[in-house]
Amino acid sequence: MKKIIFFALIGAFVSNLALYSQKNTSSAQTVVKDSSLIYPESMTEQLSSLLHDWQLDFSSSDTPCKNGNNVFFPDSIYAKRLYSMPSEMELSYNHVVKSYIDMYAGRKRELVSYMLTLGEYYFPMFEEALDKQGLPLELKYLPVIESALNPVAVSRAGATGLWQFMLRTGKGYDLEVNSLVDERRDPYKATQAAVLFLRDLYKIYGDWNLVIAAYNCGPGNVNKAIARSGGKRDYWEIYYYLPSETRGYVPAFIAANYIMNHYVYHQICPASVYSSMSALDTVHVAEQIHFDQIAQSLDIPMGEIRRLNPQFKKDIIPGNHRPYALVLPTNKMFAFIDKKEEILNYKKSTYLTHRINTDQYLTESTTATSGHTANIYYRVRKGDNLSKIAKKNGVTIAQLKSWNRLRSSKIGVGKKLVVKKKKVVPPPTPERQETIVYNRPDSTTTPDSTIISGYLDEQIEKMEESQRHKDDSEQTDLTGSPVTRN
Template sequence: MKRIGFILAGLGLSLCSFAQGVELDEEYIELDTTEVALPDSMEILVSDSTEVYPESMEADLNTLLTNWYMQQYAVVDNSCLENSVNVDYPDSVYIRKLSQLPTVIEMPYNSVVRRYIDMYVQRRRALVENLLGLSTYYMPIFEEALEREGLPLELKYLPIIESALRPDATSRAGAAGLWQFMVKTGKSMGLEVNSLVDERRDPIKSSAMAARYLKDLYGIYHDWALAIASYNCGPGNVSKAIRRSGGKTDYWEIYPYLPRETRGYVPAFIAVNYVMNYYNDHNICPVLTRRPLLTDTVQVTRRVHLKQISDVLQIPIEEIRSLNPQYRRDIIPGNIRPYALILPSQQVYAYIEAQDDIFAHDAELYAQRTSVEPAGIAPGTMVYHKVRKGETLSKIAQKYGVSVSNLRAWNNLSKSSYLRIGQRLAVSSKGAKKSSSTAVAASLAKSKSGSSASKYHTVRKGESLWTISQKYKGISAEDIKRENNLKGNAIRPGQRLKIPAA
C-alpha cells in the first residue's frame, strides 16, 4: 500500500496522559464556581480549578531543530514567526467561526472552550505550528480509518490532544501511541503488544482500532460528546457521572460529575478543531517541508534487525525507526509471521533485491539461538547421582566419564556391594571425559577458526572492484571477481562480496 505525504515524526513534543478504560472513583466535591454561558442560553456551573490541561499542551520544543526529520524535511520560516502576532476576537466571532465548521459533532462555545483556544493560539503557538506540519502526513491516515467506519472526520483531531501527533508517545499512566491506548484496551481491540512489537504505535493499525473503538462508544451513548469523554476516561466513569447527575445525558450537564481531566477533554477537542482550521486568522505559521516523502510497504518474513537494513541499503536508521515506530527493540520478528516494513518508495525495490544480503549482514551479531547444550561438569566438582531401575555401576561410570573403580572408591563400595533404586552416589568430575556439549563447542570453535580467512564486504555507493581490492592487502580485483563468480565488473550498492584469503 503506497502512502504519499510528509512526515516529521518524533518532534520532541510532550505527551498526553489520557487513557481509555481507566475507571476512576472520584467523588464530586463542591467548589467555588463561575458561570459559563452556552450558545443556547443554557447556563452551567464550572469551576476554573477543575480544569486539567493535556500534557501535550506543555510540550518542550527546545530540541525541535536538532530532530532528524526536522533537519531533513522541515522549513521554518523565521521571518513569519518573528512577525506573527496573535489576533484576539470577541466571543461572537468564535461562536460564528465554530458554527461554520462543516462538522457532524456539535461545537458549542463557552468560556472553558475559550480558555483552551487561548492556550493554543497564545502560549502554545510553536506547538500548533509543528502540529500543522505533522498533520500533512498523519491526517490522511486518520481520515481513511474514520471514513472506513463511517465516522465524522473531525475526530481526526483527537490524537493532537492525546499525543501531540507522536507515535512514540507514552503517558505516565502507560498509554502509548498516537491514540494513547492502554495495553489492556489495545489488546482487546486486536493490537499486538509484546517485548518486540507494540502496534499501539503503528499509525495505520492503531488508527483503524481507534475508529472501531470510537464507533463502539458512540453505540453506547448515541452522543458524540459523551463518546469522546468516555474515550478519555472509560465508559464506566461517564455512566457514573450520568447517575450522579440524576440521569442527565448532556455532556455539559454532567460536566461537574466527570473526572477532572475529562472535564477539559471535550473543550480541548472543540478548541483543536477551531485552531487547526482557523490558524491563519491568528497569524500562526505552519512548519512546511522541503519535499514530500513517498513511502511504500513490504512484508518481512524473516527475523531482521533494523540496523541490518540500514547498513545494506544505506538508509539512516533514524528514518527507518520513524517510519516503523511499532518495533520497540529495532527487531522485526518476521520468523513468527509476516510483518509490514515501511520504507521510502525508492528503496523498496533495493530491499527486495538485496534481501539475502540484508539477512546475511552481521548475521552472527543479531542471531538468536534456538537450542543450546549446557557445559559439562567442571573438573573437581562433586555431584550426586540417584540410582534408577536397571542402572549398573558400569553404566553410571560411563555416563559421567569416570572409571568403575573410582566410583567404588568415592562411595566406599566393595566388589560385592549391590546398588539399590534411589541410592545416591557421589561422582567426581576430576579426570572425566569431555561431555558431548564440550566436544560440540570445541568443534564449533575449530570450524570458526578455520573459516576466519574469509571476509565479506558490503558494496557502498561509488565503489568499484578496484577500489574495494585496495582495501584488502594482497587482493586484486580479479581475485574478487573469481571468488564471487562475477562475469563482469558491474556491482551494485548493498551487494555482499566474499573477499578471498590473501
C-alpha cells in the first residue's frame, strides 16, 4: 500500500513539473525582449554629480544600517510582489522589468540608498498633490526615473527639474521661467503642474501605462504608435511602435515602484541625513535679496539654501518683480523675520549691482584735473536740492558747497554742479621710437604706389652701400641733410 502511494506522489510531481515547464515555455514565447533598450538619462548620471546637485553632505551622517549584498529571487517572487502591491495601476512583470530591477538592486543600489533618504522629503509632497487630484499615489515614483530626485536636473533635450518639464509645457502649466527664476526646478510648484499634466493625459488615454509613456515622449508619439499598431491601446501591444527611449520608460517605472517598496529584501537601507529636511517653513519675500546675504546674516550654509530653493538660478530672489516663497529651516525662519532689514541691507551694493536708473550718466560730463583726479558733473533739474543731490551721490552737502564754491544752499535749474571727484589713471606715455624720414624730391604729378615703392627701394640700397664705406655714425638722407641718432 505504501509503495502505491509513493509512486502516486511521484507521478503527481512529474505531472505538475511538466505542466510548470509547459507554462514557462508558453510565457517565454510571449515575453518582451528588447536588445535596443535605452535607459533613462537619470540612470546614467554619475553619483558624484548627483551628490553635488543635491547639495547634501552624507559623509558625516550616522547610518542606522549598512547596505549588504544584493539578493536574487526567482521571477515568480518578483511577479508576486508587484501583483500584491495595493495599486490602481497595472504593475506587471516581464523580462524588461526584471532588467531594471536587477539594475536598481545591483549596480545602482547606492543611488537607491540616497534616493530613499531624499524620498523622506519629496514623497510626502508628491503624495499630497496626487491625492488632491485623485491620482494614484504610485506616481510619486515618476521623478525617480525622470531625474533621480534631482531638482536641478537638465536633460539633453532641455527638460528641467524633478519632473523634467520642457520649457513650453512648463509655461503651459503656469511655471515661470526667466533669467533668474526657473519654477520647473521648484519642487512644490513643479509637482502641482506635473499632477495637472498627468490628470490631463489620463483624460485622453484612460490607461496609466499610456499616460506614463505620453509623459515621456509626448502624446503625438503615443498616438502614432497606437495608429501603427492598428488602433491597439495597450502599452505592451504598442511597445515596439514606440520610440526606443520610451520603451523602457514604463518598465523602469514599474521597477522603481518595486525597489522603493522592497529594498529591504535586497539588503539596501536609506542613507541618513540631518533632520532639517523635515523641519522647514516658508515666507514670502517681496524684496530683492541674494542668498549670500541670508547665509552670512543667519549663519546658514549656502548649499542648504540652494537645496531648499533650487528655483532661483543665480542665487537671487527677484522680489522686486513679485513676491516669491523662500524655504528655510524653521529655526532660521524666525531669525529671518526678526533680522529682515539687516539682511536686506547687508553688503547690498556688493551683491545687488543692478542699478535702478543710469540717466545721470547721460547728463554728466567728466573733466580731468591736476593730481590725476576727475570731476563728475550733474545738471540740476526741477525739484532738486543740495540734500537730495548729496544723498543720491553719496557725498555731504558741505562737500558740494566746497567743490562748487557755493555760499548758500540755493541752486538754479540747469546749473552744472561737481558732485564727485574720482581718481583717474593717466594714460601710459608711449615709448619713443626712432624714425628716419625719407623725403622725395618734389614732383608735379602724384606717382602711383608702384613707382613710390621702387623709388624708395632704390634709395635704401644706395644708403646701405654708402653706410658700409663709412667709419663714423653720420648718415645722409635723400635731401643731403645729415641725420644724427640720439
